[in-house]
Amino acid sequence: MSLPKYEILIGGKWRAAASGExxxxxxxxxxxxxxxxPRCGAADxxxxxxxxxxxxxxxxxxxxxxxxxxxxxxxxxDLLAENxxxxxxxxVRDNGKLIAExxxxxxxxxxxxxxxxGLADKIEGxxxxxxxxxxxxxxxxxxxxxxxxxxxxxxxxxxxAWKLAPALAAGNTxxxxxxxxxxxxxxxxxxxxxxxxxxxxxxxxxxxxxxxxGAALVExxxxxxxxxxxxxxxxxxxxxxxxxxxxxxxxxxxxxxxxIVFDDAILEDAVKGAISGIFAATGQTxxxxxxxLVQKSIHNEFVDKLVAFARTAKMGDPxxxxxxxxxxxxxxxYRKILDYIAIGKSEGADIVLGGKPAxxxxxxxxxxxxxxxxxGVGNRMRIAQEEIFGPVLSVIPxxxxxxxxxxxxxTIYGLAAGVWTQxxxxxxxxxxxxxxxxxxxxxxxxxxxTSPFGGYKRxxxxxxxxxxxxxxxxxxxxVWISTATEVPNPFVLR
Numbered sequence: 251m252s253l254p255k256y257e258i259l260i261g262g263k264w265r266a267a268a269s270g271e272x273x274x275x276x277x278x279x280x281x282x283x284x285x286x287x288p289r290c291g292a293a294d295x296x297x298x299x300x301x302x303x304x305x306x307x308x309x310x311x312x313x314x315x316x317x318x319x320x321x322x323x324x325x326x327x328d329l330l331a332e333n334x335x336x337x338x339x340x341x342v343r344d345n346g347k348l349i350a351e352x353x354x355x356x357x358x359x360x361x362x363x364x365x366x367x368g369l370a371d372k373i374e375g376x377x378x379x380x381x382x383x384x385x386x387x388x389x390x391x392x393x394x395x396x397x398x399x400x401x402x403x404x405x406x407x408x409x410x411a412w413k414l415a416p417a418l419a420a421g422n423t424x425x426x427x428x429x430x431x432x433x434x435x436x437x438x439x440x441x442x443x444x445x446x447x448x449x450x451x452x453x454x455x456x457x458x459x460x461x462x463x464g465a466a467l468v469e470x471x472x473x474x475x476x477x478x479x480x481x482x483x484x485x486x487x488x489x490x491x492x493x494x495x496x497x498x499x500x501x502x503x504x505x506x507x508x509x510i511v512f513d514d515a516i517l518e519d520a521v522k523g524a525i526s527g528i529f530a531a532t533g534q535t536x537x538x539x540x541x542x543l544v545q546k547s548i549h550n551e552f553v554d555k556l557v558a559f560a561r562t563a564k565m566g567d568p569x570x571x572x573x574x575x576x577x578x579x580x581x582x583x584y585r586k587i588l589d590y591i592a593i594g595k596s597e598g599a600d601i602v603l604g605g606k607p608a609x610x611x612x613x614x615x616x617x618x619x620x621x622x623x624x625x626g627v628g629n630r631m632r633i634a635q636e637e638i639f640g641p642v643l644s645v646i647p648x649x650x651x652x653x654x655x656x657x658x659x660x661t662i663y664g665l666a667a668g669v670w671t672q673x674x675x676x677x678x679x680x681x682x683x684x685x686x687x688x689x690x691x692x693x694x695x696x697x698x699x700t701s702p703f704g705g706y707k708r709x710x711x712x713x714x715x716x717x718x719x720x721x722x723x724x725x726x727x728x729v730w731i732s733t734a735t736e737v738p739n740p741f742v743l744r
Contacts, residue, residue, distance in 0.1 A: 255286040256433070258294065258457055259440040261301030262450025267458070268293035275433060278346030278577040279568055279616040285344075287433045290458035295425075295466035298454040302396040302423040303472045305451030311423060314449075316371035323367030323419060326446040327360035333442060334359070337407060337435055339569070345403055345432045346577040346616065347531060348568045355408045362411040362715075365699045366419035369720055373420070382744060384734030391724040393421035394498060395474035398467045400460075400488070402480045403429035403579050404534045406436055412703070412714040413477040413500075418452070420723035422475070426455045427464055431580045433457040460484065468492060475499070475723065479536075482637070482708055489711075500712035500722050502536065502704060504637040505665030507686065508658035509539030509694060510648075513547045515670035519692065521555050523670060524643070527694045529563060529621045532576050533641040534583070536709075537666040539694055541634055543654055546647045553625060553645060557603050560621050565608055577616040578640060584617040587640030591622055594633040599624040599644070629657050637663070651676065659685045664706025668694045687713075 255272065257264040266272075267288035274283035288294075305311045314322075330337070338353040375390040399413040406428055417424050428436040436455055443453045456463055468476055468491045475498040478488045485503040492499045509527045511520045527539025544552050568576035578584040591605055604620030619641055627634050627644040634644045648654045658667060667686040671677055681689045687705045690696060697703060702716040712722050738744065 253283060253286050256288065256437050256457075258288045258290060259437070259443075259453070259455040260294070260298045261304075261454065262444070267291070268297070273430070273458075275344060275431065277343050277616070278579050279614045281616050285434055287430070287457050290456045290463040292462070292466040294456050294458070295463055295470060298425045298456050299396055299467065299470045299472050301451040301454055302425050305449060306393070306395055306423040309451055310449040311421075311452045314421075316373070316421070319419060319421060320367040320370035322446055322448055323363045323370065323415060326442060326448075327363035327367065329442040329446055330356070330363065331360045337438060340435045340438055341406065341432070342568050344434045345406065345579045346568050347404070347534075347579070348573055348576050350571050350573075351531060355405060359407060359411050362415040362699045366415035366720065369416075369717060370419040373720065373724065378728075384732060385744075386731040386733055388729050390727050390729065391420075391721070392727055394723055394725055395422060396472055397422045397424045397475040397477060397723065398473050399424055399426045400464060400467075400476065400478045400480065401426065401428045401436065403432040404531065404536075406432045407439060409479050410436060410439070412479075412719075414453070415699075416714075416720040417475075417477070417723045418448075420720050422723055423452050424454070425467055425473075426453065427467055428455070428457060430457065430459050465491065468497075469495065471495060473497060477714075477722075478502070485710070498722070500704075500714065501710045502712075502714060503665075503708060503710045504639075504663055505536045505538065505705065505709050506541060506635060506637055506661045506663045507537055507539050507666040507668070508541045508543050508661075508684075509668035510543040510654050510658060510670065510680070511545065511548070511552060512654075512669075512671040512673075512676065513545040514672045514676075515692075516672065517548065517552060517555060520670040521552070521559050523668060523692070523694045524556055525559055525563070527668060528643045529560065529575055529641050530695060532578060532619075534579060534639055535695070537688070537695060538639070539666075539668050540638060540643060541629075541658075541661075542643055542645045543648050543657055544645060545654075546649055549645075549647045553602065553623075556645075557623060560603055560623065563621055565613060565618055565620075567614060575618075575621060575641065577613070577618050579617075581617065583639060584619070587619055587638060587642060590633055590636070590638045590640070590642060591619075594624050594627075594631070594642070594644070597631045597633065598626065599631060599633060600626040604641070629660055635661060651680070655680070655683045659683075662708045665704075665709035666690070
């Protein structure tokens with residue numbers, strides 16, 4: 251049976267890659283290929299950036315005002331709402347995440363386009379009461395130009411919205427490069443871009459591998475900004491390349507987030523929070539609470555409750571609503587997770603749950619790994635310091651608040667943290683002292699289009715979501731107009 255063959259979107263036209271080459275994308279649940287994706291290279295990067303540049307400089311988009319941009323974004327939000335179920339099914343098939351989660355995401359997606367659509371004509375400059383006589387000084391905000399959005403495989407459309415909505419609201423044009431493992435949903439989304447009425451070249455979608463198409467996009471001289479979400483090493487390469495061209499960047503990178511349980515917490519709630527932090531999304535999320543810090547006085551009781559609850563998690567077909575743990579999305583990630591489980595064993599940590607691949611015959615032939623919990627973990631172990639990006643939890647005991655803060659912050663990352671306590675004093679103080687871009691108290695994995703998201707330390711640069719995120723896609727200009735009746739001394743700085 252022949253596989254469906256997709257095309258890329260450049261300058262408002264659907265086409266094959268310049269080389270004519272394709273590659274297969276597979277279904278993580280079955281491990282079988284199900285579609286052919288264009289394998290783009292430097293020629294496609296050149297065409298996409300040129301189309302975006304032309305649309306920005308001279309096309310209809312260049313004459314579109316902020317209110318009109320907002321109307322287009324809101325129309326796109328409506329189309330997303332109408333197509334949420336079909337897009338969720340595509341995401342499940344391509345990345346193996348649960349239909350319950352992906353449908354919740356696709357139904358929530360329109361809010362980003364409504365929010366930034368409403369914000370588009372609310373970006374205002376200001377009149378400055380300067381100390382200079384005889385001049386009128388004001389500021390204005392202007393778009394950067396051509397932006398590149400590089401999107402990971404774990405939540406493709408959601409993370410794309412975090413970049414695309416503010417970029418378009420600000421007046422930029424964009425080239426989207428989805429992960430080679432999960433390209434289909436972005437290409438399907440491109441149909442909605444057309445239907446919403448965006449002019450040709452405003453949004454371009456190209457597919458392929460980072461070293462081929464991704465690098466060419468980042469290095470292109472007409473690209474003004476790169477918004478990247480992905481692993482730390484790839485992010486560092488993007489940052490280095492962008493620096494050579496003095497480009498703007500937003501980087502959302504890895505995490506090794508602490509989820510901290512104090513002895514005054516409601517244990518049943520904290521158990522659910524720990525499960526949500528690591529086994530939801532099969533642990534394939536940058537905000538995974540992969541380091542569970544538990545106060546020593548409740549450590550054994552809490553671990554017993556945690557293991558008992560985790561044993562009830564139902565693995566299986568991600569397209570079924572009753573499934574709670576799905577497959578690992580990519581073959582390299584599957585091997586990486588198993589390698590880290592072996593590392594944890596070699597470091598002397600104790601496995602109290604899981605620790606091996608699930609039975610392939612029982613679970614559709616795909617890439618399943620049992621939810622795994624390590625105890626006896628020291629914070630200097632590799633499984634406690636390095637991002638695994640899978641269903642592997644390291645439990646670390648602590649004595650008091652001081653030790654909890656010290657251990658929690660003792661990592662190169664700083665994306666998120668969780669705190670479980672009934673003490674308002676402790677909640678406020680922990681939120682102040684934890685070095686993370688997001689701190690959740692008595693909850694975990696909550697995100698919103700209204701609230702900024704990003705990392706401290708090696709977890710990234712810049713912020714996505716919230717009103718201020720649009721300024722990541724704008725640049726400020728200061729305008730001086732003389733009201734003097736004659737030009738003063740031209741040899742003296744005014």
